[in-house]
Amino acid sequence: MKRKLIAAIGVAGIMVSVAACGSEDGGDKGGKTDASGNKTLTVWVMDGSAPDAWMAEVNKEFEAKNPGVKVKVEKQQWNGIQEKITTALSEDTPPDVLELGNTQTAGFAVTGGLADLTADKAKLGYDGWNKGMLASTELDGKLYSTPWYAANRVVVYDKAAYKKAGISAPKTRDEWIDGLKKLKASDPKSQPIYLPGQSWYVYSGFVWDEGSDLAVKDGDKWKGNLSSPEAVNAVNFYKELASYSTAPKDKDEATPQQSTDIIPKGGVASWIGLGWEAGGAIEAMKKAGKTADFGYFPIPGKTADKPGSVFLGGSNLAVAERSANKELASAWLSLAAGKDFMTKYAAATEGALLPNTDAAQFKPAAGSFAEAMTLAAASGKITPVTPGWANVETAPNPIKDYMTKVLNGEDPKAAGEAADKVINERLNQQ
Known part of the structure; x- marks a missing residue:
């Protein structure tokens, strides 16, 4: 995938899967020189x-x-x-x-x-x-x-929608959910939040908030951790948030691209995105003859003393x-x-x-x-630091599939166990 810097806005932070090969002591052998001897x-x-x-x-x-x-x-x-x-x-x-x-x-x-x-x-x-x-x-x-x-990522919100509902930027998860309820009551035809079912970077933050991770070290090997109580709590909270959204359960934020394909059409009070997405939404709305009036706040944490965890x-x-x-x-x-x-x-x-x-x-x-x-x-935070992690992100991403299953009603622990088997194989493949 590509990543693009938008001046004064931000970057996507989505990386290409890469792997290196070859090992030899290079030392300082003198290196290449140009015609001037430099x-x-x-x-x-x-x-x-x-x-x-x-x-x-x-x-x-x-x-x-x-x-x-x-x-x-x-x-x-x-x-x-x-x-x-x-x-x-x-x-x-x-x-x-x-x-x-x-x-x-x-x-x-x-x-x-x-x-x-x-x-x-x-x-x-x-x-x-x-x-x-x-x-x-x-x-x-x-x-x-x-x-x-x-x-x-941060939460991007429509200031007018929040003002109409009589709410301000939340500091905790409870305040966040309470605000979504008020947004729903204020405008039943609008989505309080646009949250696709497979926004797994957002879900990762909720797992970290529970004090756990997507995968953990088990002796000399790594294993998936989506069936853990912490991961189950995290996906249940994600499901609660998603209940205020009509976004597809089997898509991520890029399919369709939320910033340029969804937000400019209106009817969305808030969404979670990167800086370049916020900039893209502003430009897309401008081209459509609309004026964006966005506010921004960190994804709320469990308590007000610190924001929720996010993927860096x-x-x-x-x-x-x-x-x-x-x-x-x-x-x-x-x-x-x-x-x-x-x-x-x-x-x-x-x-x-x-x-x-x-x-x-x-x-x-x-x-x-x-x-x-x-x-x-x-x-x-970042995803588990292990050479095998790139294999996990390869399509079909088992974390995405797991999230869709849970949002469609499958038991989180059972779905997590199935995903963990795939993650285990990918993390430890040679």
Whole structure:
């Protein structure tokens, strides 16, 4: 799938399934040089991930600190990136630095495609990283990447609908449900919330709120956890929310695309989405001759002291194991992903993306999507950090199928047990 940065809005945070191959100590072999004798450091980033002016400033400072080195940035497209990275990491001259989806980094690391950065923790700023983002950078106690940026979902609501129902942004689940009831009473023909049956990233947050996870480590292996009491509680709450929606039970938020295919038609008081979706909805409504007046709030938690858990979708920066310039590549990471340039990065995207350290966070405008996203990020997490997780997300996604079964009336525990069998096979397949 593709991910696109919308200036001042956000990113989808949906990653391509990727896996690396090949392992050999690259050392510092001298690397590639251009006609002028300069050593070249090649950096692969996805199209739309980094503002051009920001990247140019990073490279200018890096080259000034490292005379005789030139940075070559090569923008990549998400379409086909899995095969391209897999091939690149198995060759003798891979890119030195690569942007990787945060949920897929472990898949590269386990096969030896990424350099071990554990010894560089201090200079990379490890202690200051956002804890929710940090989890995706490590595997088996070793560091294989630096977090770069992330984004998460919030609740988007129609201010006019909320005003008519006499409600405000809720702080707890109970307040949220009470508000949906009032919205239903205020306008029976409208959906209090649009919530497709297979929005599994939203469901994941509810599982984390219960203190559990989608899969857990069992000895040396992983196993699915959807039949656990915590997962059952989570899906039951999801089902309660979905009872206020007429969205398809067997579709996710992208089929149809909720932001551009559903919301502009009207009749929806609230929905859960990413920044780029909010921006897309605003633009689609404008083209339809309508004016969007959205408010935003974090997905409520069980109690008012903290928001509900959310999936932090984003990217990491890693060094190829076969890079001929690993020391230089690590130095580039420490500069680009360091506090100073992450502060500039957050400002350049106007709070659309969450930087890897809270100390670099851009102060978003009051009432903006970015403000709600920043508040929600305090409860951010990622999917289980295991190389096999990419297999779970492969269609048909067993979590999606499980959710549809429950929404259609199947017993949550029985549906969870069936899903766990599929998840177990996928997590532990060789």
